[in-house]
Structures are given as structure tokens and as C-alpha cells.
Amino acid sequence: MEIAIEFLQLAIVMFASPLLVGLIRKAKARLQARRGAPVFQPYADIRKLLSKETVVSENTSWLFRFTPYLLATTMMLSALIVPVLSTRTTLGFMGNIIALIYLFLLGTFFLALVGLDAGSAFGGMGASREVAIAALAEPTVLIAIFGIALRAGTTSLDGMITRFAAEPLLMLNTGHLLAFFAFFIVALAENGRLPVDNPTTHLELTMIHEAMILEYSGRYLALVEWAAGMKLFLFLTLLSNLFFPWGVALDNTPVALVIALIALAIKLVVFVGAIALLETSVAKLRLFRVPELLAGSFTIALLAVVTAFFLR
Amino acid sequence: MSAEILSKLVNLLSFVALGLTILLIVRARLEGQVRAFALQSFVLAFLSVLIAIYTDSFQLFGVGVALVIVKVVVIPRVLNRAVAKIGISRVAAPYLGTAPALIVCVLLAIIAFYVMTPIASSNPLPTADAMPLAFAGVLIGFFIMVDRRRAVTQILGFLMLENGIFLLALLTTYGVPFIVEMGVFLDVLVAVLIMEVFVYHIKDNFDSIDVGELGKLKE
Numbered sequence: 416m417e418i419a420i421e422f423l424q425l426a427i428v429m430f431a432s433p434l435l436v437g438l439i440r441k442a443k444a445r446l447q448a449r450r451g452a453p454v455f456q457p458y459a460d461i462r463k464l465l466s467k468e469t470v471v472s473e474n475t476s477w478l479f480r481f482t483p484y485l486l487a488t489t490m491m492l493s494a495l496i497v498p499v500l501s502t503r504t505t506l507g508f509m510g511n512i513i514a515l516i517y518l519f520l521l522g523t524f525f526l527a528l529v530g531l532d533a534g535s536a537f538g539g540m541g542a543s544r545e546v547a548i549a550a551l552a553e554p555t556v557l558i559a560i561f562g563i564a565l566r567a568g569t570t571s572l573d574g575m576i577t578r579f580a581a582e583p584l585l586m587l588n589t590g591h592l593l594a595f596f597a598f599f600i601v602a603l604a605e606n607g608r609l610p611v612d613n614p615t616t617h618l619e620l621t622m623i624h625e626a627m628i629l630e631y632s633g634r635y636l637a638l639v640e641w642a643a644g645m646k647l648f649l650f651l652t653l654l655s656n657l658f659f660p661w662g663v664a665l666d667n668t669p670v671a672l673v674i675a676l677i678a679l680a681i682k683l684v685v686f687v688g689a690i691a692l693l694e695t696s697v698a699k700l701r702l703f704r705v706p707e708l709l710a711g712s713f714t715i716a717l718l719a720v721v722t723a724f725f726l727r
Numbered sequence: 728m729s730a731e732i733l734s735k736l737v738n739l740l741s742f743v744a745l746g747l748t749i750l751l752i753v754r755a756r757l758e759g760q761v762r763a764f765a766l767q768s769f770v771l772a773f774l775s776v777l778i779a780i781y782t783d784s785f786q787l788f789g790v791g792v793a794l795v796i797v798k799v800v801v802i803p804r805v806l807n808r809a810v811a812k813i814g815i816s817r818v819a820a821p822y823l824g825t826a827p828a829l830i831v832c833v834l835l836a837i838i839a840f841y842v843m844t845p846i847a848s849s850n851p852l853p854t855a856d857a858m859p860l861a862f863a864g865v866l867i868g869f870f871i872m873v874d875r876r877r878a879v880t881q882i883l884g885f886l887m888l889e890n891g892i893f894l895l896a897l898l899t900t901y902g903v904p905f906i907v908e909m910g911v912f913l914d915v916l917v918a919v920l921i922m923e924v925f926v927y928h929i930k931d932n933f934d935s936i937d938v939g940e941l942g943k944l945k946e
Contacts, residue, residue: 584731584732584735587732587735587736587738588735588738589738589742592739592742593742706826707753707825707826710825710826710829710830711753711829713829714829714830714832714833718836721833721836721837721840722742724840725840725844
């Protein structure tokens with residue numbers, strides 16, 4: 416039964432993540448008074464890319480061919496650890512939140528290597544920017560995690576959700592809210608969303624994530640895009656289930672799972688709306704101002720830890 | 728309203744006030760900084776009305792209303808007028824960059840927590856938990872005053888400092904008597920008006936409101 420739920424969670428992450436990306440694009444388009452592509456467009460994109468020919472530069476090494484598989488695999492592995500629907504997961508024991516964050520970072524690391532691999536100028540530029548941002552976002556992620564882990568008394572994701580779900584005045588707890596904001600800013604930075612990186616641009620001077628994957632085509636590109644979608648899905652699931660744990664199934668009865676699925680869908684739709692609104696209303700920060708944003712998020716995370724220590 | 732919910736709400740609102748103090752460092756434009764101050768004063772007014780409802784204190788309610796009039800309406804207007812009249816470039820010109828200044832703020836907040844937590848835990852009121860936050864606001868207000876070169880932004884630091892002291896009094900003893908609070912508001916208002924005049928004179932004499940210029944001798 417528990418293994419079936421694991422596979423259900425994996426399937427949800429794998430097959431719903433293109434829909435999430437499509438929803439964000441659609442919501443943004445509607446907010447900008449455009450009609451926008453249909454929400455199922457990302458599926459069509461992936462299918463088209465899978466049937467296309469793959470062109471690989473002859474200057475590249477095995478890393479280039481290996482990385483798309485690695486990206487997809489780490490994301491699928493993360494999908495087994497993140498409590499998408501239920502806190503009673505079989506594999507929940509094998510990874511806590513720190514392991515999860517480093518699984519995400521493994522993908523970032525290899526993507527940066529691939530950016531350098533083909534030897535193109537853009538790839539190198541994208542890789543250097545990505546690594547700079549990752550290095551700045553890293554301390555914030557860890558400190559925000561410590562902020563909530565200290566309050567929950569555990570770093571296990573399941574334990575944290577169980578603990579927070581039992582707390583009635585959760586939304587009035589300042590440490591919790593501070594950690595949420597810090598984590599949200601970092602999630603935007605890690606996923607290459609707007610104030611840090613524009614996911615729709617191919618303009619030479621501004622792109623970060625797009626610059627690294629510029630050399631990819633065909634099924635490799637499909638895998639990379641799909642993995643990016645899964646990463647966004649996992650980050651938003653983590654944010655909604657960890658910080659707003661209402662509805663997450665605490666036991667594995669079918670009713671609880673259905674409720675968890677509906678609750679997750681509602682929370683994700685709210686996040687989609689928030690991201691679309693944010694990306695419509697703010698401009699991309701200049702690259703040299705990104706450290707200021709991340710310093711702000713670092714400050715918030717540090718205050719979250721301080722409150723976890725001092726405020727009850 | 729139970730004491731526990733009040734305590735949580737007070738914590739949250741005090742944190743919003745502290746966050747707005749820190750926002751003063753991040754915002755580059757002076758209008759944005761004045762708005763942050765007005766918003767912070769509004770949060771404090773809301774907080775005092777909340778505590779007034781909890782304690783059935785009519786005086787505290789009056790303090791909240793007076794706070795809105797003086798600090799949300801009058802003082803931001805005076806400051807905006809000063810900004811418009813001097814026509815200075817819209818930057819705060821701090822000595823430290825944004826990122827180091829934010830780190831200093833966090834360190835000040837940690838110091839405030841370290842110093843005030845024992846004091847707060849000996850206070851029986853449900854609002855006492857948030858005292859370290861108010862004290863952090865005082866310290867950061869001080870820091871903003873020291874860190875800024877331009878006279879107008881120093882006034883903002885002073886106002887934030889004053890707001891921090893008001894919040895501290897509110898949390899420790901449910902506020903000082905109405906008449907004392909009125910005296911303080913009047914003092915602050917007059918201080919801002921006088922400082923505004925000072926700023927105009929500095930601008931006339933030195934052709935800039937950079938207080939660093941005051942250290943130099945002129946013929």
C-alpha cells in the first residue's frame with residue numbers, strides 16, 4: 416500500500432509538472448492581456464522534442480549526454496522523498512530536508528558543468544552566473560531550513576509536517592512566516608523565476624538558465640525542460656506542504672489521500688497565481704543587484720532562526 | 728480575545744514594524760522610505776488599538792488615534808514637502824552598502840534578543856514576548872541615523888528610533904499615560920519641523936545636505 420502511494424506521488428510529480436508550467440504561462444499571459452498558449456502546451460512541446468533529431472556538438476564530452484538523465488533521475492528521486500500527498504512514505508526515512516536540497520543542487524552543479532562543456536561563450540557565462548547565484552542562495556536555504564527544523568525539533572520532512580499540522584496558531588507564528596518568505600525568495604532564485612532570471616527570455620545579456628541549456632536539442636532538451644518543470648513542482652509542493660500543512664494525509668486512508676490531492680491542487684493554484692502576479696509586476700533585477708535580494712532573504716532567514724531560539 | 732492570541736498577534740505586528748525599519752535600508756527612493764515610516768506608524772497605531780480593546784483602556788485608544796494623525800498623516804507630509812523642496816537626488820547615500828547594512832541589522836537584532844529576553848521573561852504581561860523586537864527597532868533606528876550621509880534620511884532614522892521607543896513602552900506597560908504620550912508626540916512633531924528648517928539652512932549654506940560636508944571649514 417505504502418509503495419503504491421510512493422508511485423502515485425512519483426506519477427503526480429512526473430505528469431502534473433508540465434501542467435503546472437503551462438498554468439503559470441497561461442496565468443501570466445491572461446494577466447498581461449494576452450491569450451497565451453493552452454495549458455497543455457508543455458506536453459505537446461515535450462512530445463515534439465522527443466521525436467526530433469538530437470544534434471550534439473562534437474566538442475562535447477560524455478557529460479553532455481549524461482546530464483539530462485541525471486537531472487531527470489534526481490528530480491524523480493526527490494519526488495519519492497518530498498511528502499506530496501502523505502507523510503507516511505516508505506522512502507521518507509532515507510532522506511531529510513538537507514539531503515533533498517543537495518539532491519536539487521547536484522542537478523545545478525552538473526548543469527553548470529554542461530554549460531562549460533560545449534565551450535560556447537554563452538554557456539560559460541550562464542554557468543558562471545548560475546554558480547554565483549547558487550553560492551549566494553545556499554546559505555539562505557540552509558538557514559531557513561534550520562529556522563523551521565529548530566522549531567519542529569527534527570529535520571525529517573514527515574516529522575516537520577506532522578508537528579506543524581498539530582499547531583493551531585501556526586499562521587500567527589512569526590518565525591514560521593519569516594522562514595516561509597526566505598524560502599520563497601530562494602525558491603524563485605533556484606528555479607530561475609523572475610526577479611532573478613527570466614524563464615522566457617533568450618536575450619544574450621540576461622539569460623542564466625537558458626544560456627546553459629542552449630546547446631541542447633531533441634530528446635535531451637525535452638528531458639532538461641521536463642526536469643526543470645519537476646523541480647519547480649517539487650519546490651512549490653515543498654513550500655505549500657511544509658509551511659501550510661493543512662490537508663496533507665497523516666495516515667494512508669483513501670479518503671485522506673483524496674483530500675490531500677484536492678488540498679495540494681488548491682495550494683498549488685494559489686502559488687501559480689502568486690507567481691504569475693509577481694512576474695507580471697516586477698522587472699528582472701540587474702545581475703549586480705541579485706546579491707542584495709539574496710542578502711535580504713538571508714536576513715529574513717537569520718531572523719527566523721533567532722526567533723526560533725528566543726520567541727516562544 | 729485570549730491572552731495567547733493577543734501575544735501571537737503582538738509578536739507578528741511587532742515583527743512587521745521591525746521589518747519596515749529594515750525596509751528603510753533596502754528602499755533606495757526617499758518617497759518609499761517615507762511611506763515605510765508611515766506604514767510602520769500605522770502598524771503601531773493598530774497595535775495600540777488592539778491592546779486598548781484587550782485592556783478596555785480608552786486612553787490607549789486615544790493614543791492610537793493621535794498616532795495616526797501625527798505620524799501617519801502630518802509628519803510624512805512634512806517630510807515629503809522637504810524632499811520636494813530641496814529636490815535632492817533620490818538616494819539615501821549610506822556609508823555601508825545594502826548587504827553589509829542588512830547583516831549589521833541582523834547582528835543588532837541578535838544583540839537585542841540576547842539583552843532583552845531575560846528582561847521580557849520577568850514581565851508577566853502577554854505582550855512582553857515582543858519586547859526584544861521593539862528594542863531591535865530602537866537599535867536599528869540608531870544605526871540608520873549613524874549610517875546615513877543625508878540629513879533628511881537621518882530624520883527618518885530618528886523617527887524610527889522614536890517609534891521603537893513607543894513600541895517598547897507599549898509592550899512593557901501597556902503604554903505610558905495619555906498626557907505623557909501627547910507630550911512626546913508634540914516634541915517629535917516640533918523636532919521634525921525644526922530639523923526641516925535646519926535642513927533648508929544646511930542646503931542654503933553648503934549647497935548640499937550631505938552632513939559630511941559640515942566637517943570641512945569654509946571661508
